Amino acid sequence: MIRLYDYLPSGNGYKVRLLLTQLAVPFERIELNIIKGETRTPEFLRKFPNGRIPAVELDDGKLLFESNAIISYFAVGTPFLPADSFQRAQVLQWLFFEQYSHEPYIASVRYLVIHPDVQDPRRPILDTLMRPRGYDALRVMEGHLKSREWFVGERYSVADIALYAYTHVATEGGFDLAGYPAVRAWLERVKSQPRHIPITQG
Template sequence: MIRLYDYLPSGNGYKVRLLLTQLAIPFERIELNITKGETRTPEFLQRFPNGRIPAVELDDGKLLFESNAIILYFAEGTPFLPADRFQRTQVFQWLFFEQYSHEPYIASVRYLMMHPDVQDPRRAILETLMRPRGYDALGVMEGHLKSREWLVGEHYSVADVALYAYTHVADEGGFDLADYPAIRWWLGRVKSQARHIPITQS
C-alpha cells in the first residue's frame, strides 16, 4: 500500500491526502510532527533529502517528495489533469504560482500564527512583507476566478486542489476573505466535490 508521510495541519500534506481520497486510492498515513524535527532525522533524510512532508513511498518502493510533484503523479491519466497540452500547461502555471507566490506567504503566515512559540526570523517581516504578498496572491486568484468556476478550463483539477489547500484556511493566518467573493464561491465549489474531506481528517 502507498505510504503517505504527513503532518495533519499541513496544507501541503492535505493536498495529497485530499487527492488520494477523491481518486479512491487507498493509502497508509504516517504522522510526523514537523515542530519536533521528526522529518529531520538521518533515517528520514536518507530517503527524502528535502526533509519535509508530504513524502510518499509507492507500492514498488519508489519515493516521491514535494507536494505538487506528488499530486501531478497521481493525477496523471485522470480527469484531475487535462489531456489538452495548453490546459495542462495552465495547470502547471497555477502549481508554480502556488509554490512561489501563494504558499510562501499565506501558508507561512498561518504557520507562524499557529505556533507563536516557534522562533523564526520571518516574524520580523510578517506584517510588512509576508502578509501583503499573501493578499497580492489572493488578488491574482480573485481576478481570475471572477469570470470562471475553476482555475483551468471547465473542470475541477489539481490546480484547484493545490490552491484550495491553504486558501481555505487562510483565516487561520489572519487573512480576511470578506473582499474576495469569487474566491469564497470557488472554495464552496471545491468543498462540494465528491469524496471531499476536511484538512483535519486523517
C-alpha cells in the same frame, strides 16, 4: 500500499490526502510532527533528503517528495489533470504560482500565527511583507475566478486542489477573505466536490 508521510495541519500534506481520497486510492498515512523535528531524522533524510512532508513511498519502493509533484503524478490519466497539452501547461502555471507566490506567504503566515512559540527569522516581516504578498496572491486568484468556476478549463483539477489547500484556512493566518467573493464562492465549490475531506481528517 502507498505510504504517505504527512503532518495533519499541513496544507501541503492535505493536497495529497485530498487527491488520493477523491481518487479512491488506498494509502497508509504516517504522521510526522514537523515541530518536533521528526522529518529531520537520519532515517527519514536517507529517503527524502529535503527533510519535509509530504513525501510518498510507492508500492514498488520508489520515493517522491514535493506536494505538487506528488499530486501531478497521481493525477496523470485521471480527470484531475487535463488531457489537452495547453491546459496541462496552465495547470502547471497555477502549481508554480501556488509554490512561488501563494504558499510562501499565506501558508507561512498561518504557520507563524498558529505556532507562536516557534522561533523564526521571518516574524519581523510577517505584517510588513508576508501578509501583503499573501493578499497580492489572493487578488490574482480573485481576478481569475471572476469569470470562471475553476482555475483551468471547465473542470476541477489539481490546480484547484493545490490552491485550495492553504486558501481555505487563510483566515487562521489572519487573512480576511470578505473582499474576495469569487474566491469564497470557489472555496465552496471545491468543498462540495465528491469525496471531499477536511484538512483535519487523516
